[in-house]
Amino acid sequence: MNAVQPIRDKEKIQEILRFMKEWNYKYYLMFLMGIRSGLRISDILKLKVKDIREADGRVRTHLVTKEKKTSKRKRIKLHSEIKKALAEYIANKDDEAYLIPSNKKDKFKDNKPLSRQRAWEVMKVASEFAGLNEIGCHTLRKTFGYHYYQQTKDIALLMYLFNHSKAEITLRYIGITDDMMDKAFDNIDF
Numbered sequence: 001m002n003a004v005q006p007i008r009d010k011e012k013i014q015e016i017l018r019f020m021k022e023w024n025y026k027y028y029l030m031f032l033m034g035i036r037s038g039l040r041i042s043d044i045l046k047l048k049v050k051d052i053r054e055a056d057g058r059v060r061t062h063l064v065t066k067e068k069k070t071s072k073r074k075r076i077k078l079h080s081e082i083k084k085a086l087a088e089y090i091a092n093k094d095d096e097a098y099l100i101p102s103n104k105k106d107k108f109k110d111n112k113p114l115s116r117q118r119a120w121e122v123m124k125v126a127s128e129f130a131g132l133n134e135i136g137c138h139t140l141r142k143t144f145g146y147h148y149y150q151q152t153k154d155i156a157l158l159m160y161l162f163n164h165s166k167a168e169i170t171l172r173y174i175g176i177t178d179d180m181m182d183k184a185f186d187n188i189d190f
Helices: 010-023 025-037 041-045 080-090 116-130 138-152 155-162 167-173 176-186
Strands: 062-066 073-077 101-105 111-113
Touching: 010 025, 010 116, 025 041, 025 080, 025 116, 025 138, 041 116, 041 138, 116 138, 138 155, 138 167, 155 167, 167 176
Parallel strands: none
Antiparallel strands: 062 073, 101 111
């Protein structure tokens, strides 16, 4: 498996968001939730409408979920951009429906969640459209972390959000170490 990078260029992020929105709104939501929440793709794909909708039909302010990889409880404030995107999308959906459904059905004739493989294929198409390399599903989480760190420099909270034990792990994970190495090579002068 090849290592993937965050999307560092904010204009490229907006370009992909526009592309996804026009292509298929569920892919737009998948991408938006990844870059705005820092959730792993496996945790996004398992979400159901009931996980993000209040009893009165409004989008929740916070998402409370159990991480698939770590089994840890995670409480995330939903960014206003996510809430806005979800409001109309979930209006007429059943509580048990997957937020990012596949076109494939289960034995009860309900849509299955989008597969991780299909999510990767979607990311591949989007990356080709935007002219980016080293992109995959994990790019979404890394993009969140990269831009959070660039804006705040708060490595401690980012480590906590990602359940990392060392700052070095988090910096390497979000591509900051790669940026520092690139800069070091750029600064060599003979």
